[in-house]
Amino acid sequence: MAVDQHLAASRGSVATPRHRSGRRHRAAGLTRRALTYLVIVVLAVFCVVPFAWVLLGSVDSKAGLYLRAPHLTLHNFLRFFDQPTTPRLLVNSLVLSGGGTVVALFLSMFGGYALSRYRFFGRRTLMFAILLVRVVPPTATIVPLYIIMIDIHLNNTYVGVILVEAAYQIPLLLWLMKGFFDSIPVGLEEAAWIDGCSRVSGVLHVVFPLSRPGIGAGALFAFVNIWGDFLTPLVLLQSPDRYPISIGLFQAFSAFNQVDWGLLTATAVLYMVPTVLLYLFARRYLLQATVTGAIKG
Amino acid sequence: MVAALLGPALVLVAAFVVAPVGYALWLSLTNKTLTGFGAQTPKFVGLANYRQLLTSGDFGHSLRLTAEFIVFSAILGQFLLGLLAALLLTQTGIRLKGVFGGAILLPMVVPEVVASLAWASMLAPGTLGTLNRGFATVGVDPVSWLQRYPMAAIIIVNTWRGIAFAMIMFQAAIEGISREVLEAARIDGAGVWQVLRHVTLPLIRGPVFLFLLLTTITTSSVFGLVYFLTQGGPGQQTQVTSIYIYQHSFRFFQLGLGSAASVILLGIVLVLGVTYVRLARVEV
Incomplete structure (x- = not known):
């Protein structure tokens, strides 16, 4: 109830200077959206990037300690099952x-x-x-x-x-x-x-x-x-x-x-x-x- | 009936979790070792092990490192990044939430040994290490991360691994907040920061506090993640308490001393644990 009254009260005062300029408002919304995506993409990349080397190394015939474009092969997996x-x-x-x-x-x-x-x-x-x-x-x-x-x-x-x-x-x-x-x-x-x-x-x-x-x-x-x-x-x-x-x-x-x-x-x-x-x-x-x-x- | 149903489960827990706690208390008062005289006939030595722990400096050092590890990786890193992820992913109209959420979940889901292995290449020294390559694009010279900044390195790795747990806890809490409350605040003209500071955060105070307690407890006993990358080194620079216990017990065979260190760690964790159980206020 309190929230409803609160909402109604705020609706009454919508015409504040802040909301008058619609275009600026929309631009701000867009910037915010872009910023949201930017930050979330950076976070997701940070979480996933360390796995790149593990995945690429596993299909690389000359894998090393460093991230690199692999010489594609499934040999490493075969060797896993072949080894004693x-x-x-x-x-x-x-x-x-x-x-x-x-x-x-x-x-x-x-x-x-x-x-x-x-x-x-x-x-x-x-x-x-x-x-x-x-x-x-x-x-x-x-x-x-x-x-x-x-x-x-x-x-x-x-x-x-x-x-x-x-x-x-x-x-x-x-x-x-x-x-x-x-x-x-x-x-x-x-x-x-x-x-x-x-x-x-x-x-x-x-x-x-x-x-x-x-x-x-x-x-x-x-x-x-x-x-x-x-x-x-x-x-x-x-x-x-x-x-x-x-x-x-x-x-x-x-x-x-x-x-x-x-x-x-x-x-x-x-x-x-x-x-x-x-x-x-x-x-x-x-x-x-x-x-x-x-x-x- | 109850005894028959519940008994076997409790016996197992009593034998392998509770009994070791009691046994640690006893061992910590002896000079038990893994080999030699102390192995067969350990002698009661009173508080000698505790005296050695508190005066040698090594153990105090390990406690300080553990505190540093907890404060920077769990309380700051995981909390801030997890909160950020939760806030962003609970916004309306964001696409690919499942993909982003899944990506952030990945470090938590994989076995800790794989998580450490993945960072071995990230932190590798020389110009070819992944992190060094990234930094080279902004003109930073290559760094041997695990040699020069070992604590910072394991703090980053543990932060990375724990973002997801914080995110899950906070996402659930934020979704529990009524949309109307947030909307009301926004219509009143509150900015993003003000809404967070005065509406969202106060409303998820409970889950936040629980998270901080839980993550402190689990971070205090992180072992594999650190041991895999540094084994406590170089020197003793990353010898957090869990590694101190392992090395003194199983490398130097001082089981009495290791037990005393275990008891101190247990004491700290149990104080936090009792607080957690009381605050969790779960229905029984």
Whole structure:
């Protein structure tokens, strides 16, 4: 209301000197528009330009450290799959990210359901504690974590890294899942119970299917996070045959004497493409996450 | 029922996130090392590690670098450029918003190792480095960025990577402001700057503050982005606290000392974290 009155009042005083000269006004608007585009283009270029060398190097038969017009070839990508060590990096990354995502998602779906549907003592405190755990920086726990992993014989194993990565993703996923389940009316579940479903099969056949977009978004998010992680595998894995791409890239880059830039940039491209694609995909997905459409339809 | 559903998730978090916090406290009071005598039978040494940290100067230096890193890359760089991007992309009648938004999103989306690698060529020394070539057009002599200005270099890289997160936060907040309010201000004759200063910014104060807290927390533990490019060097010029912890623990094998440094970093982050949790005022 206050805003409406305000608007009406200002409309009454439109004929101020400022607005009398229409042409000058339009010129000012044009200048502003041009300036807007100029600044946004500069920002976008700043964000994209560093990738030019990575992309061009990956298709350059004589790639170096410097940006240049490439001698076009796909040889670098072929070499990635031909070399004895590099395909292994890709497999390891897939195993670690896939495993971590599955574990985190599975546990968070059931945990999130409990947080959403049950009112138990200490639930509020627990929710805030989970939120607080999210801010614990991995750099500050990596040293004791390393010793713990040695003590429980999970150092330098896939299982160890998968469990740790899952543990890092669970706090956020619990919150996400709880939110998605909250938006599914309990009435739908109760209808299933009346039809003879048990509580568990009600969850499996009503709640989880209805939250599929949300669960999918959560899964992609966790996958991208684990896929890009550098510190955890750097500390918890020592055998090169278990390294994910992040560590492989770092090692290849740090080999001071002989860096194979073509192979390195091709690896980087293969490494970044899934996250870029998944991200585009997840952005659309997240918009669908509102289950209201499913209920109304 | 609740225990069965929620238990496994909480056990995992307790084992690999919470327990290490407690274990760090204990280790920081011992002379635990990775090799030699301290590896098998670490001795309780009280606050000796903390005393060493606070008197050696190296650790204080790393904290100062971390503060510098946070202030310039997160609080100034990401905030200002992210706000600028959000303001421009929420204007009406701008074409190709999706393309511009996507371009700005790219640095955040790629793995941190790829982000660093991309800047290796940008910052490369000599006349052929991408940045040097750009500066050559305005008559600036080539610079070995990572040698001469290593802190500035990693600050720019981290700013670049974080613009998108700020932009997303602010875009959502600005879109939440009623159009009428902005229009009313404009009809009253307020200029762009006045609208921003007196209408937009006060109305998105909450999200701005949350962003500043969150980005401070995450920037305080940035590791891969810096380690990939400089490994803390040259000398100790980019040895921010996260790199200090890594190098003392895994290069010099002083796990006790590394743990003490971890505890101090944790203490700082948790104070910020509690503030964040209280301010987020999320519905539970």
